[in-house]
Amino acid sequence: MPEPFVIDNREDSLFQVHREVFTSPEIFERERELIFGPAWLYAGHESELPRRNDFRTRDVGGRPVIFTRDRHGEVRVLLNTCLHRGASLCRHPAGNAKIFTCFYHGWAYRNSGELVNVPSVEDYAGAPTDVYRTLPAPRVESYRGFYFVNFSGDAPDLRTWLGTSAYLLDLAVDQSEDGIEILPGTHSYTLQANWKLLVENSVDGYHAKSVHHTYFEMMMELGQTPPMLGDSDTNGVPPAGLGTEFGNGHATLMYPGNGLPLANEAVTHNLAALRSRAVERFGESYATAVFDLARNTIFFPNFVLIDLNFGMILRTITPLGPDRTQVSSWQLTPRGLDEESLRYRIDNALTFWGPAGLATPDDVEALEQAQRGFGARREMPWSDISKGMGKARPAANDELQMRAWWRQWNAVMTGEPLPREVEEFIPFDVPVQQPQGA
Ligand code: FES
Ligand SMILES: [Fe+2]
Incomplete structure (x- = not known):
C-alpha cells in the first residue's frame, strides 16, 4: 500500500492523493471495514x-x-x-x-x-x-424524513454526526410546508471506476464548463444564464459560488442557480407561489437560500444531495470492487406540486441527470477515463486536488469540498487527523422557527 495516501501541504497549498487508493484491492477491503462500518x-x-x-x-x-x-x-x-x-x-x-x-x-x-x-x-x-x-x-x-443506518455500536447520534451539514437537508425539506417526497423509480447504474471518483465528481464545480458544455450551450441558446456565470450575489453567495466544509467530511458547494430553464408561464407562477409561501414561513434570506441557490452536497462517506432548483436528486455511491461502483439515484420533489410543475421538474431532471441526459453519461465517461489512466499509476502516482487551496473563501469551482472529504477519509483509514482548511460557513440566516429534530 502507498505511504502516505494523501499529501496535505499547507505551506505550498498543494493537495495530492495517491492513485493507488483508486486501484488497490487491499484498500477496497479496508474501506469496507473502516469507512462503511462506523459511518451513518x-x-x-x-x-x-x-x-x-x-x-x-x-x-x-x-x-x-x-x-x-x-x-x-x-x-x-x-x-x-x-x-x-x-x-x-x-x-x-x-x-x-x-x-x-x-x-x-x-x-x-x-x-x-x-x-x-x-x-x-x-x-x-x-x-x-x-x-x-x-x-x-x-x-x-x-433527520427530517431521511433515514440512516449504522452498523457499528459506538457511533455518535445521527444529528451530532451531521453537524451543520444538516442544514443542507433542511434546505431541501423546507421547499414545501408539506415536506418533500421521492418520486417512484430508481436510476440505477454501474461505473467501471472507483467509487471515490464519483464522490469527487458529485461536488466538482470545476468540470462543469468542460464536461457539460453542451448543457451550458443549450442554456445560453435559450437565453438563460448558466450557473456560475452570473454577475450578482445571491444571498451573499457570489456569482462564482462558494465551497464549504462542515466537519466529519461533509461538504458542499453552493452557487446562484440558473432559475427555471424552459418553464412556461403556469409553471413559473406555481413555483413562484411555493417560494412566496416559504418567504412567509421563514423570511426572504432563508427562502432565497432554499429556492435560488444551487448546491451539491456530499455527506460522508457516500450520500449525495444535488439541488439545481429546477430539480433535485439523491445519490448513494457503493463500491463493488476497486474499479467497479454501483450508483442509485432518486428524484426528490416538494410534496403537493401541481401536475404541470411536477412534469416540468421531471423533464428537467431527466434532461440533466437521466440515462440519456446531458450530464450523467458524460460524467461516467470522465470517471472511467480517469480509472483507465490509473494504469500508469506507478509512473504517475499522484492526483492533484489543490484548486483554491489557501483562499479564505474558496469558490464553487475550487476543490475545498473534495479536500474536506479526503481528509476525513484519510483520518478514518490511517488514524491521522488532518486539520480543517476553513471555518464552517453558511451564507443564510437559519430561521428560529426552523424545526430541528427528526
Ligand atoms: S431457511 Fe433461510 S437459508 Fe434456510
Ligand atoms: Fe458532472
Missing part, C-alpha cells in the same frame, strides 16, 4: 414507505437490507439475510408484507425482525426461534 449511511426516505408493512430492498454500504415500516408504523432496517444459512429473506425490490419467509428452507420473520416460524422445528434440540429469536438490528435514526 443513508438508507432511504420516509416517503418511500407510506403505509405500514411497506418495504424496499437495497444495498447499503455493501450490506443487503430491507428498509421497511413495521406493523406498528416504525421504520426499520433489517439485514436481508437468513439466520439459517444466509439466503435473502426477500427477493422483491418493493412491496407490502408483514412476514418475510426465506424461500430456501422456509424460516419466517416478522417485519420487526423476530424469527417466528421454522419448519420441522421438532427436529431441533433447541428451537431456533428460541436460540436466535431475532435478526441483529443495526441502529436506525432519522
Whole structure:
C-alpha cells in the first residue's frame, strides 16, 4: 500500500492523493471495514414507505437490507439475510408484507425482525426461534424524513454526526410546508471506476464548463444564464459560488442557480407561489437560500444531495470492487406540486441527470477515463486536488469540498487527523422557527 495516501501541504497549498487508493484491492477491503462500518449511511426516505408493512430492498454500504415500516408504523432496517444459512429473506425490490419467509428452507420473520416460524422445528434440540429469536438490528435514526443506518455500536447520534451539514437537508425539506417526497423509480447504474471518483465528481464545480458544455450551450441558446456565470450575489453567495466544509467530511458547494430553464408561464407562477409561501414561513434570506441557490452536497462517506432548483436528486455511491461502483439515484420533489410543475421538474431532471441526459453519461465517461489512466499509476502516482487551496473563501469551482472529504477519509483509514482548511460557513440566516429534530 502507498505511504502516505494523501499529501496535505499547507505551506505550498498543494493537495495530492495517491492513485493507488483508486486501484488497490487491499484498500477496497479496508474501506469496507473502516469507512462503511462506523459511518451513518443513508438508507432511504420516509416517503418511500407510506403505509405500514411497506418495504424496499437495497444495498447499503455493501450490506443487503430491507428498509421497511413495521406493523406498528416504525421504520426499520433489517439485514436481508437468513439466520439459517444466509439466503435473502426477500427477493422483491418493493412491496407490502408483514412476514418475510426465506424461500430456501422456509424460516419466517416478522417485519420487526423476530424469527417466528421454522419448519420441522421438532427436529431441533433447541428451537431456533428460541436460540436466535431475532435478526441483529443495526441502529436506525432519522433527520427530517431521511433515514440512516449504522452498523457499528459506538457511533455518535445521527444529528451530532451531521453537524451543520444538516442544514443542507433542511434546505431541501423546507421547499414545501408539506415536506418533500421521492418520486417512484430508481436510476440505477454501474461505473467501471472507483467509487471515490464519483464522490469527487458529485461536488466538482470545476468540470462543469468542460464536461457539460453542451448543457451550458443549450442554456445560453435559450437565453438563460448558466450557473456560475452570473454577475450578482445571491444571498451573499457570489456569482462564482462558494465551497464549504462542515466537519466529519461533509461538504458542499453552493452557487446562484440558473432559475427555471424552459418553464412556461403556469409553471413559473406555481413555483413562484411555493417560494412566496416559504418567504412567509421563514423570511426572504432563508427562502432565497432554499429556492435560488444551487448546491451539491456530499455527506460522508457516500450520500449525495444535488439541488439545481429546477430539480433535485439523491445519490448513494457503493463500491463493488476497486474499479467497479454501483450508483442509485432518486428524484426528490416538494410534496403537493401541481401536475404541470411536477412534469416540468421531471423533464428537467431527466434532461440533466437521466440515462440519456446531458450530464450523467458524460460524467461516467470522465470517471472511467480517469480509472483507465490509473494504469500508469506507478509512473504517475499522484492526483492533484489543490484548486483554491489557501483562499479564505474558496469558490464553487475550487476543490475545498473534495479536500474536506479526503481528509476525513484519510483520518478514518490511517488514524491521522488532518486539520480543517476553513471555518464552517453558511451564507443564510437559519430561521428560529426552523424545526430541528427528526
Ligand atoms: S437459508 Fe433461510 S431457511 Fe434456510
Ligand atoms: Fe458532472
